[in-house]
Structure formats: structure tokens, C-alpha cells
Amino acid sequence: MIKEMWVLLIDKKDFFFNLLLEHIEISLLAIFIAIIFGGTVGILISEYEKSSKPTLGVINFLYTIPSISMLGFLIPFSGVGNVTAVIALTIYALLPMVRSTYTGITNVDKNILEAAKGMGSTKLQILFKIKLPLAMPVILSGIRNMVTMTIALAGIASFIGAGGLGVAIYRGITTNNTAMTMVGSLLIAILALVFDFILGFIEKRISKRSIKAKKTNKIMGIVAIILVAVITIVSIVPSGKKETINIATKPMTEQYILGEMMDILIEQDTDLNVEITQGVGGGTSNIEPAMEKGEFDIYPEYTGTAWNMVLKKDGLYTEDLFPTLEKQYNDKLKMSWVGMYGFNNTYGLVVRKEIANKYNIKTYSDLKAISNKLNFGAEYDFFEREDGYDALCKTYGFDFKKTMDMDIGLKYQAINQGKIDVMVIFTTDGQLSVSDVTVLKDDKNFYPSYLCGNVVRNEVIENHPEIKDELEKLTNTITDSDMAKMNYEVETNKKEPRDVAKDFLSNKGLLK
Template sequence: MIDAVFDLLITKWDFFLDLLIEHLEISFLAIGIAIIFGDLVGILISEYQKSAKWTLGVINFIYTIPSISMLGFLIPFSGVGNATAVIALTIYALLPMVRSVHTGLTNVDPAIIEAAKGMGSTRKQILLKIKLPLAMPVIMSGIRNMVTMTIALTGIASFIGAGGMGVAIYRGITTNNSAMTLAGSLLTAALALLADFLLGIVEKRMQKHSKKAKRQNKIAGITILLVIVSLIVGLIFMPDPADKTIKIATKPMTEQYILGEMLEILIEQDTDLDVKLTQGVGGGTSNIEPAMEKDEFDLYPEYTGTAWNMVLKKTDIYTEKQFDQLQAAYKKKGMQWIGMYGFENTYGLVVRKEIADQYGIKTYSDLKQYASDLTFGAEYDFYEREDGYDALCDTYGMTFGKTMDLDIGLKYQALAEKQIDVMVVFTTDGQLADADAVVLRDDKDFFPSYLCGNVIRSEVLEKHPELKAEFKKLTGKIKNEDMVKMNYEVEVKEKEPRDIARKFLQTKGLIE
């Protein structure tokens, strides 16, 4: 495994370097904002002690909110991507900052403060000349803890489409690529430890009390502050290249990674447009579609049945005869369907083979009488879909003994380890062929049709009509067996989605 990780880091160094830079940008921006506001709040509550108790209480309460929940709370207000990640990370970084500043300032020896007052020092002079210098060791300790925590926590930001090393970790989990998961984790840990080491050196230097050391520390502090302010201002007022950039999103599924790479390769080869590809947005349709409405994404691959039930909130079973209604409803939302790939990825149920053989389970109806003794596993959004878990159980009259929420990339592992007995699969899953499981027959035709195509904002298509030619090239080009084969290459043979996408486009004569 270690050899595989090093090989991956060497062969894809540019990929990991880009992620590393993104990780630093997101985490340092959050750190910078937290230092500025944390210092201000810490100073204020130490000077006005009556406000300290409730202020720290509020911050403590916010700190107890799980990071995933915080990201979910923020998405409706700030959308997906880096902005939401920075806001969430800043909120979590504030607690150690405010607490360390408040603790450092309030623990300065009262006798020293009284002596300063007796010598005629003003409140401002006491704060700047006495309290802050004496509290600095405690403040620096808080900064070290906060920086290490923030850099590590930034990895989870990829769940909402932000960049950073979490992209590699999440992609590795989704595509069953342990080497990529480990590589992303190790780089994140190394970055956090390096930051802690460097800040440790700074902390030791700040404990020196010579005039030269104080002067150097002051210069270093001003320099760091200027860098942080410049970074914030630069990111806020950075020129927006959106007119020439197509923002593509994909769900956290292997085939979506492949489709996203295909779109990027074709668009950048045949047009003068650039592509910003955000891979594996957590929550899939639940987060991507609202982001499309807010113009945060321009285009993403979607499935007709999912759009009908999950986006339009229709309760009937979708068939392709209803596609015109689907298209009309999307056009009213300022979006449209274009470039239907030709394959269908519908849901299915599988049961561990030993259970299927033991009880003779072949259909969903057969499963009904044994469901109460079995554990059902599915990805998170399946439990919330109109055509998901509740509707499935109602249709077949099933009640499972237990349910388990699983990341889409961990389902087959959970099945192999017997943590679950029944699970939802996609019919194009690459790992399905090697799984020790039996695919059951949907004898009541519960699951609707799920043809795959692209959803694009109408405004983008009008502004860039050249995209129509690119979608036409892929229309009807991918059969079910093609998608299964490509998914297998990524999930089982651990090949890169971009390499598989490029190879397929070459076989179709769409690229050189």
C-alpha cells in the first residue's frame, strides 16, 4: 500500500499540488479571519467581563454542532463551494481563538495592572503595553491549536464541493481507491503537523524578551497581518473569469467522475472555454440542483427519474414518455436537458448470497417475509427521496430490522464484512460483478427509468451555443455495458477516471 501511495503521488503530483494549494487557500483564509475577529472578541469580553459568560456560552454551543451539520445549515444561505467552507471553518476556529485571548488577558497578574494604573497608564496603554505582551504565550498556544485543527478539518469541505485535500480523500473512498484516500490523508496530516512545528518556533521566539527579539516579533506580527489582509482582499476582489468558464459539478459516483472528465476534455479541446470541474459534491442532487438555481454551477450530469421525483417532487413513477413534461418543467426553472448519453443507471436491490440461497430469495416480494431480520444499507439521500426507502417499503410491505446510512463508496465493503444484508445498488456499478451478492428482481416495477443526460442552465447555453455541438457528440454514445466496464476499470482496477474517460473518447474518435 505504501508503494502504491508513493507511486500515485509521483504520477499525479500536479493533481495533488493543485489540491494542496486549494487546501492552503481555504484553511489560511479561515485562519486569518478567525485570528482577526477572535482577537477582537477576546479583547472586548476581557475588557467588559459582563459579556464574557454569554459570549463564550454561545461560541461553546456552536462548537458542539457537528461539522457536517454546520455545512448543511450554511448551504441554503451561502451555497456550495469554498465560500461556505471558509465560513464554517472560521466559525469553528473562533472558539480556541476567543478562549485563548480571553484566558490570557484575564490571567495577567492584577498587581502588575494596579502598578501600571498607579503610574498613570491609560486603559489603552495597559492593554497594548502590558496585558497583550504578557498574554501572548497563551494566545500563541491557542493559535497553534486552532491552526492545526482548521487545516485538518478543511478536508471535510470537499463534501460540499470545495477544494482541498478532502477531494482526494473523498474520491478515493467513492472509487474504492485506498491509495488515493491514504495519500490525501497523509498530506493533510503532514500539512497540519508542519504548521504546528513552524508556529512552535514562532512561539518560542516570542517568549524572548530582549529588545531585538521584541522588535523582530513586532515586524513579524505586522507582516503576517498584512499577508492575511492581502489574501482576504485579493480573494474578495479577484477578477471573475466566469464569462469564459463553464462550471461543471458531478455527484459522488464513479461514473459521474468519468462523465465530468469527458465533458471537461471535450469542451476544452473543441472550444475556447475553460472548465472548472467540481467533482463528487456531497448530497448529489440535493446540493447541486439548488446551486444551479443560484448560478454556482452551470452544468451537471443527472438522471431523469431522479429529476422527476427528487427535484420536481412528483410522486408517480417516471417513464420516458414523460420526458417532454420533464423538459418543460426544467425550462420554467431556467434550465434544460441536453445530451442524453444513452445509458440507464437505475436502482436495484441485492442480498448477500448466503442469505438469498438460504431462504430462496429471488424477488423483492420474496424479501418481504425475511426483511425484519435483516439490516438494510443505502447512501444518505436514498432515505429522503420520494422514490426512496419509505416508498420502497410501502410498495412491498417490507419492514427491515435495522437500517444503516453509508457513503456510496463503502457499501460493497459493508456488505462483504456482513455489516449489512441488503443494499441498494446502481445497475452500472463496477463492483457489482465481483460482489458476493444476488441481484433481486423488481417484480412490481417500483423503480422508475433513470436515463442519464446533462442539465444545463439555459442562460449558459444561450451565451455559449457552441456547447450544443459537444453535447451532440456524446448523445447516444454510451451503452449500459460501456458504463459498467468503465466503472469496473476505476473501482476494481483502480485506474484514474480521467484516463478511462480519455480512452473511451479516443475509441469513439472524438479526440486524438
């Protein structure tokens, strides 16, 4: 595994380096805001003691909210991406910052403060000349803890389409690439240790009181401020790139591949730049609202999902309803379906082969009799879909012993290890052919059609009609078996989604 991780890191050094920079940028921005705001709050509540209990109580309460819940709460207000990630990280960073500032200041020796007052010092002079300098060791200790925590927590930002090393972790889980997950995790740990070492060095420098040390500290502080200012300006000032088209993909291997196909074609044949936000957590439920806000321009979607989950239609979707689907997307959402790939990635049910053989289970209806003895697993959003868990159980009369929510990339590991007995699959899953499972027949035709195509904002098509031409090149180019094979190449043979996409486009004669 170590060798595999090292080879991956060397081969994809640019990919990991860019993620590392994004991780640092997101983390430092949250840390900077938390230091300014949290430090100010800590000073105020130390000066006005009556406000300390309610203030710390509120911050403590925010700190207890699970990070996923916090991200979900913020998405409707600030959308997906880096802004929401920074806000969430800042909220979690406030507690150690406020508490360390408050504790450091309130523990300053009262006799020293009385002496300062007796000598005629003002409140501001006492605060900045006595309290803060004496409290600084405690404050710095709090900052060190906060920085380490923030860098580690920033990994979850990728769940909502933000950047950082969490992208590697999440992509590794989704594509069954353990080495990528491990490299992403290790780099976050190393980054946290490096920053902790730097802050430890600063803490030691500040503790030195000689005139020479103070002069050196000032020079080092000025240099550090200049460096931070330069980095900030470089990251904010436009780089002069071509206009960017933002593509979003769900956390599924095939969506990674489709996103790369669009990226390759658009950048090859147009003057546009493409930026892909890979594996947005929550899939349609987070991407589609972001499309409406203009945060994303294009994403691959499935007709059955669009009908039931986006348009909130009841009943079974069939492809003869596609004209209605198109019209309502255009009229209500100002979006169009462009480039229907041709494959149908519908849902299916599988059961562990030993159970299927033991009870002679071949259809969904056969499963009903023993469902109360079995554990059922699926990705998170399946339990909330109109055509998801509740509707499936109602149609077939299932009453499973236990359900397990899990990331889409972990399902096959779970069933192969016997953690679950039954699970939802996609008919184009790459791991389906190499797993010890039996695919059951949907004898009541519960699942609708899920043809895959691209949803594009109309404004983008109007401003860049050439995009429509590029996406239409992909119409009816991919069969179910094609997609399953490409997924298999990524998930089992460990190929990169972009390389698989390039090979497919080349075979179709779409690459120059």
C-alpha cells in the same frame, strides 16, 4: 500499500499539489478571520466581564453542532463551495481563539495592573502595553490548537464542493481507491504538523526579550506580512484565463467519468475553460439549488431523479413523460436537457449470496418474509428520496431489522464484510460483478427509468451555443454495459476517471 501510495503521489503530484494549495488557502482564510474576530471578542469580554458568560455560552453551543449539520445549515444561505466552507471553519475556530484570549488577559497579575493605573496609564495603554503582551503565550497556545484543528477539519469541505485535500479523501472513498484516501489524509496530517512547528517557532521567538531578538522579530514579522499580502493578491487578482464553465458532479464514479468527458470535449473544441467540482455531497439536493443560483452551469442528472426529486412529481416515471420533464425544466427552472448518454442507471436491490441461497430469495417479494432479520444499507439521500426507502418498504412490505446510512463508496465493502445484508445498488455499478451478492428481480416494477443526460442552464446555452453542439456529440454513445465497464476500470483496476474518459472518447472517434 505504502508503495502504492508513493507511486500515486508521484504520478499525480500536480493533482495533490493543487489540492494542497487549495487546502492552505481555505484554512488560512478561516484562521485569519477567526484570529481577528475571535481575538476582538476575547478582548471585549475580558474588559466587560458581564458579557463573558453569555458570549462563551453561545460560542460553546456553536462548537457542539456537528460539522456536517453546520454545512447543511449554511448551504441555503451561502451556497456550495469555498465560501460556505470558510464560514463553517471560522465558526469552529472561534471558540479556542476567544477562550485563549479571554483566559490570557483575565489571568494577568492584578498587582501589575494596579501599579500601571497608579502610574497614570490609560485603559488602552494598559491593554496594549501590559495585558496583551503578558497574555500572548496563552493566546499563541490557543492559536496553535485552533490552526491544527482548522487544517484537519478543512478536509470535510469537499463534501459541499469546496476544494482542498478532502477532495482526494472523498474521491478515494467513492472510487474504492484506498491509496488516494490515505495520501489525502497523510498530507493533511503533515500540513497540520508543519504549521504547528512554524507557530511553535514563532512562540519561542516572541518569548525572547533582548533588543537584538526584538529587532529580528520585527523584521521577520514584516517579511511574513508582505508574503501573506502577495499570496492574497495573487489569489484574488484575475489570472486572465478564458471564460470558465462550471461543471458539477455527484459523488459517484460514473459521474466523475462523465464530468471528465465534458471537460475534454469542451476545452478541445471551444475557447472556453472548464472547472469541475467533483463529488458534491448530497448530489441533486445540493447541486440543483446551486444551478438555480448560477454557481454551476452543467451537471449530469437522471430522468427519474429529476421527475421525483426536483419536480416533486408523484408516481412512477416512464420515458414517455420526458417531453413534459423537458418543458417543466425549461419553464420553471430555465434549464435544458442536452446530450442524453443512452444508459439507464436505475436502482436495484442485492442481498448477500449466502442469504439468497439459504432462503431461496430471487425477487423483492421473496425478501419480505425475512426482512425483519436483515440489516439494510444505502447512501444518505436514498432515505430521503420520494422514490427511496419509505416508498420501497411501503410497496413491498419490508420491515428491516436495522438500517445503515453510509457513503456510496463504502456500500460494497460493508456488504462484503457482512456489516449489512441488503443494499441498494445502481445497475451500472462497476463493483457489482466482483461482489458476492445476488441481484433481486423488481417483480412489482417499483423503480422508474433513470436515463442519464446533462442539465444545462439556458443562459449558458444562449451565451455559448457551441456547448450544446459538444454535449450533443455524447447523445446515445454509452450503453449500460459500457458504463459498468468504465466504472469497473476505475473502481477495480484503479484507472483515473480522466484516462477512462479519454479512452472511451477516442474509441468513439471524438478526440482530435
